[in-house]
Amino acid sequence: MFPRPLLLCLQGLLLGGFAQACPPPCQCYEGTKVFCSGEEIWGIPEGLPGNATQLFFVETSLAALGSGPLSNGSSLARLVFLNNPRLSLEAGAFGERASLTELEVSGSNLSALSSEAFGSLPQLRSLFLTFSALRALEPGLFHRTPGLQALHLQGNALAALPPRIFSPLRELRLLDLSHNPMAQLPDRLFHPLARIQVLKLSDIGLTRLPLGTFRPLRSLQELSLDRNALADLPPGAFSGLSRLRRLQLQHNALASLPPCVFACLPNLDSLNLEGNRLSALPAGLLRGTPNLTQLLAASNRLETLPAGIFSSLLQAQTIVLSHNRLAHLPAGAFRDLPSLTTLQLDHNHLTALAGDIFHNLTSLEVLGLAGNRLQALPPGIFDYNDYLLGVALKDNPWVCDCRLAPLASWIRNWSAPLNSQTFCASPDHLKGWALPALPQEQLVCLAAPGPADSSLSPGEAETARAPCTYRDPDGTVQLACDRAACHRLTVHLPPQGDSTGRGLAYESDWVLNSSCGTVRVSVAIRAEPGGTAREEEAVSPHPCSEP
Template sequence: MTFPRPLLLCLQGLLLGRFAQACPLPCQCYDGTKVFCSGAEIRGIPEGLPGNATQLFFVETSLAAVESGAFSNCGSLTRLVFLNNPSLALQAGAFGGQPSLAELEVSGSNLSALSSEAFGSLLELRHLVLTFSALRGLEPELFNRTPSLEALHLQGNKIETLPPKVFSLLRGLRVLDLSHNPMAQVPGRLFDPLALLQVLKLSDVGLTCLPLGIFQPLRSLEELSLDRNALAELPRGAFSGLSRLRRLELQHNALTSLHPCTFSCLPNLDTLNLEGNRLSALPAGLLRGTPKLGQLFAASNRLETIPEGIFSNLSQVQTIVLSHNQLSHLPAGVFRDLSSLTTLQLDHNNFTALAGDTFHNLLSLEVLDLAGNRLQALPEGIFDSNDYLLGVALKDNPWVCDCRLASLAGWIRNWSAPLNSQTFCASPDRLKGWALPALPQEQLVCVAAPGPADSSLSPGEAEPARAPCTYSDPEGTVQLACDTAACHRLTVNLPPQGDSTGQGLAYDSNWVLNSSCGTVRVRVTIRAEPGGAAREEEAVSHPPTPRSE
């Protein structure tokens, strides 16, 4: 249907007028049910809010107070959010008369106290967020009128103490976040009513100890965060009863030791984070009770060794992080049964050598970090069984670029050159500073032990310095003797060859010579000098001098 232009303009005016009247300035309305109010000019609840609004947001306003019955005309409200309203104050009954309200959030205010009367009777409230404000405490009966709460977020306040029975009526609570509050301790039976709780976060609350059995009533708990506290020890049985726990965060505490049975009652644990503590050792049986562990983080501790068999029952583990410790040795077969392991981080430890079969059973390994150790070489074929290995981080090790590194250099060039472009030679001096992936294979030579004395010396002739390495071609035509400083003796058995120029003897040829020390290239040129004398020239390819770029 096509409307005449005057009629169309009239309809547009009516519609715009209707919407403008239903959405008070400076708020904006969306879909007729969502209202967004923002701006410092807003100092009170605007009049004329749409009666059918279901979601209402106040963001960065100058609201000073929310008075009793402020939203009485919004009977359909299900979500009410206050973000970064620093002057906000909530009076008694501020949220009264909201039978459908399911989500309430007040974040980023200077609210220091909250009366239980502010909520009225919010019987349908499921999610309550009171975060990053200035709350210093909670009234014992604050949540008595919100019995249906499933998620309660109180992180980022200034709460120092909690009434022992403040959660007594929240028997349906699934998520509780108390992080980033200066509590230092929690009442011993604070969580007793929360049998259905699944997530408990106590990060950065200053805990120095855990009351015995505090978590035992939480039979449904799946995630527990105790990170960034000051826990120096964990009581025996600290996690008993938490058979459904899947994630345990203990990073950045002050733990110096762990009892072998600390995690013995966690059969469903998937993620364990011990990073950033002061652990110098891990008990051999620490992980026997966690057969489903998939992620283990123990970086930035003081570990000097790993017990034999500590990972023996972790057939499902995918990630092990042991970075930034003091490890210098790995027990034989320590990773033997980890067929699912994809990520292994051993960087920034004190390893000087690794056994050739260290990683042979890690058939799923994709990422291996060995950077920042004291490795000078790796055994030949150390990665031969790791078909899915995407790359190995090798930088910041004192690599000795000789024949012992030839196999590794070849592997890097074929598989992981971009990742290891910053893997530099530390020695010998002639190669110091060279990037291993860019170094020609023939430069990776070794100095062998001195051989027997040359029996061809004439009586009375002084024995020359022994050559640690003798290079030759397969036919034995050319031999080149070298020591650690330079090459000194070249022997060439020339085949008959005439001079096509008629000026005398001439010879010019190239060889690739091999020895147990490595490979070198040699070029020999012989030509006649004026007067009939022949001059021999030899050109031996030496490793290049390191460059600075």
């Protein structure tokens, strides 16, 4: 057991070296942090350490907060109220607190604020009034916080804003109004915010974007307009935003885009158009965005791509076109993308790809082709993609015959784990086989014979064009095939009588081998009355992996 003086000394160290102990409902950490939590806290506890710089009230029963309880503590820099449902702020609740730089009130039922709620906070840099129930803001609310640089108002019930509410905030760098039912923005609302760099207007019910809304925001670098109801954009919607780097337009109702809507965004790095209703992209849409590295256009209605749409994107690293209706890709669609590492074309309507479609993508690492209508891919389609780590190919109707042999070999060598769920759709005897596990000898073509060389007899012609000749060990049966089809079956029958007295009868099957693989052939012959033999069962060659 520790001596009492030593125990008190250790306790003081654990409390972070405070000059005075914490009041019982609170805990103190790292010398300057005070954490107060619990429903038994109905007011600001007395005896809070005067040298605290950070003070947290989490899930308490705090109600009205007046000007008196927080008057002590000139060193307080950060004050946070999280999930205090009864909290309300009276005029001057924070008094004259020159040291406070960050104030957060989140997760309360606060529905209104007095225009004098913040008192005088000249050093306040960050203000969070989030996920509460604020319905309106008083016009003079920010008159005494001129140094504010970050204002978070997301997740409230703000349906409208006073036109000049942000006029005092000349130093503001970030404004978040997301998740409020605003539907429209007052004219010139953002005009005083010449230094703003991040503006978030996600999910506020916008149906239209008045021309010139953002024109004064010359320093803007990130603009979020996602999850609204925008059906169109004016051609000059983003003019003047030459420093913009990130533009979020996903999950709106955009059915078309003006050809030059992004023309004045030379520093744009990321453009998100996912989840709209775009059926086409203008050919010159991206000519004014030479520094774009990420283009996300999944979950639209795109049926094709205009030739050369990516020709100016020499810096592009990621293009996502998943979940569209692409049935055809123009020749050279990805010709000018030397930096591209990720290309997602999955869940479209592609039925075929040109053999050189990916040849210029020398930096490609990830390619998505799953969920299309591809039956085969041209030989050598990935020969120039030396850095390709994986290609997703599942959920396509792959025809597992000789045409798929190059792809199956490539999968086994380079992408087997990723494509363990990639299966044959046909022929019937291979349906359900996983491509990485499919033996190469199974990939043969059985098709109708083509025209023979007229200079040869029919038998000679078929044998001459049949580099794969399958035989049994005794030489009884011979099957001549080329890469595309099997053309000639020869069977030498040994003498064999029919015990019924009806004449010739023969039935057998064989496993035939060649350098091209293995097949099984079954033959059944019966003699008709009168001595005429007929083939009762069709010759039915099919690949097999085991005798």
